[in-house]
Amino acid sequence: MAKRRGEVAASYAVDANSGVGEAAFSRGPARLLTADGDRHDGRQLHECRLNFLKTGAVSSAAGSAYAEIGQTKVIVSVFGPRESHKAEAFSGIGRLNCNVQYASFATSVRGKANQGAEEKEFPVLLHKALEGAVMLHTFPKTTVDIFALILQSGGGDLPAVISCASMALADAGIAMYDLVSAVSTGYVGKEVLLDTTLEEEKCSDGEMMVTFMASRNEITQLKITGQWPDATMREALSVSLDACAKLANVMRECLKEELAGVDEDE
Amino acid sequence: MSSIEVFSTPGEVLGSLAVYAPGPGTYAWGGNVVSSVVGLQRVVPPSPDAPDQRPIIEVSREKEQGAVPGPGAQVTAKIRKVQPRQAIADILCVGTRAVKEKFRGLVRQQDVRATEIDKVDMHLSFRPGDIIRAEVLSLGDARAYFLSTAKNELGVVSATSDAGAQMVPISWQEMQCPVTFQKEFRKVAKVV
Numbered sequence: 108m109a110k111r112r113g114e115v116a117a118s119y120a121v122d123a124n125s126g127v128g129e130a131a132f133s134r135g136p137a138r139l140l141t142a143d144g145d146r147h148d149g150r151q152l153h154e155c156r157l158n159f160l161k162t163g164a165v166s167s168a169a170g171s172a173y174a175e176i177g178q179t180k181v182i183v184s185v186f187g188p189r190e191s192h193k194a195e196a197f198s199g200i201g202r203l204n205c206n207v208q209y210a211s212f213a214t215s216v217r218g219k220a221n222q223g224a225e226e227k228e229f230p231v232l233l234h235k236a237l238e239g240a241v242m243l244h245t246f247p248k249t250t251v252d253i254f255a256l257i258l259q260s261g262g263g264d265l266p267a268v269i270s271c272a273s274m275a276l277a278d279a280g281i282a283m284y285d286l287v288s289a290v291s292t293g294y295v296g297k298e299v300l301l302d303t304t305l306e307e308e309k310c311s312d313g314e315m316m317v318t319f320m321a322s323r324n325e326i327t328q329l330k331i332t333g334q335w336p337d338a339t340m341r342e343a344l345s346v347s348l349d350a351c352a353k354l355a356n357v358m359r360e361c362l363k364e365e366l367a368g369v370d371e372d373e
Numbered sequence: 374m375s376s377i378e379v380f381s382t383p384g385e386v387l388g389s390l391a392v393y394a395p396g397p398g399t400y401a402w403g404g405n406v407v408s409s410v411v412g413l414q415r416v417v418p419p420s421p422d423a424p425d426q427r428p429i430i431e432v433s434r435e436k437e438q439g440a441v442p443g444p445g446a447q448v449t450a451k452i453r454k455v456q457p458r459q460a461i462a463d464i465l466c467v468g469t470r471a472v473k474e475k476f477r478g479l480v481r482q483q484d485v486r487a488t489e490i491d492k493v494d495m496h497l498s499f500r501p502g503d504i505i506r507a508e509v510l511s512l513g514d515a516r517a518y519f520l521s522t523a524k525n526e527l528g529v530v531s532a533t534s535d536a537g538a539q540m541v542p543i544s545w546q547e548m549q550c551p552v553t554f555q556k557e558f559r560k561v562a563k564v565v
Contacts, residue, residue, distance in 0.1 A: 169439060169473070188441050189474040197515040240383075242400075242409060246441045248512045249476075277383055280438040282409040284400070285384030322384035323402070355384075362411045363380040366434065 162278040170279025174271035178261025183275040188246035201246035236318040242282040262305035285320035288354040319351035381408040398432030440470040479517040497558035504531040528562035
């Protein structure tokens with residue numbers, strides 16, 4: 108895991124010299140793609156960013172996880188199951204209480220993300236993405252609280268939060284049907300870009316976010332915004348599902364590694 | 374450990390339902406036993422008298438999901454408030470597992486003892502600070518779990534007297550302070 112992190116830093120250092128700043132201010136795909144057809148950070152069109160995942164990042168939480176996907180850094184802590192808030196009505200199954208926040212230093216302009224509509228939309232989308240995967244009947248009447256903090260916004264923030272949250276839930280020992288992995292895809296010019304960065308998101312004509320339970324082959328949430336030609340949308344979906352399945356494998360690997368590590372300590 | 378340790382994560386297929394039965398930490402889906410938690414995978418032989426003779430697959434680890442009270446569970450609770458018709462308690466343990474954060478429980482007047490339930494005086498059954506063993510009757514309402522102490526082995530297991538000493542049970546409805554010899558009424562549990 109540690110060496111992956113090193114790789115991330117290395118690959119981004121190279122890009123700094125190849126005019127990322129320039130690309131960020133230009134519109135359209137011409138500047139986002141190099142002459143060879145690669146993306147500005149050296150990736151292929153259908154290539155994911157490098158990631159670093161870790162569980163047990165917050166010691167006071169029942170379960171937690173930290174994820175770095177490219178430049179995007181998020182931390183998710185899970186508390187509970189604990190008693191539901193008094194004001195809430197009785198519910199025979201468990202509840203998920205989701206909370207997503209941007210750190211004030213997460214964006215290039217300090218505190219800017221905190222005022223956006225995303226702040227209100229993200230918890231709802233996170234809840235929708237996870238509620239189908241968590242066995243809510245195993246903790247009737249009680250609530251599991253999920254607190255996500257975006258430390259650095261580097262594009263694909265919500266997918267990173269969703270993947271990270273499902274790892275944190277697994278770390279908390281909460282029963283789930285499957286891990287949920289998520290990835291966002293952008294439609295820029297005539298190309299489908301997988302796992303978009305912040306620059307690419309700004310330039311894209313359409314965005315697609317898929318949250319997927321890989322081993323059950325079920326999509327828990329699909330969010331499409333902007334303009335998408337039909338054929339391209341299908342292509343983007345199949346590419347996204349493939350990426351989600353691969354991310355899920357990395358997540359499994361990480362959870363198992365953590366477990367094996369604990370045993371060695373004892 | 375000498376045996377090979379196999380870890381599994383939620384969603385991983387562990388075996389066919391034709392061969393194995395799903396145990397704790399797993400569920401049945403699409404003809405397979407699938408893991409639902411992260412943990413160590415184990416195959417347990419079924420008990421000899423069980424009707425289902427398939428070996429059971431379990432997935433478990435030390436760090437489990439926090440304990441949650443459910444109907445039928447035995448809980449340990451601390452009385453917080455006694456009212457004429459009910460006593461409010463904080464649930465501290467479910468079975469043998471301590472809960473991380475307290476759950477609110479409620480012992481209603483009719484659930485204190487099994488006989489003469491209409492003559493129960495709550496103030497002669499519990500006092501604030503008493504530790505009780507109780508059974509969860511139901512999930513209750515939005516506020517609290519409904520608890521019952523209507524069994525011989527349920528009721529007050531530990532109480533302190535006005536003098537501050539640990540009281541000794543002397544009958545199923547009386548406890549005595551070892552310092553002042555004062556008797557106080559409680560719904561005493563017969564601890565076996």
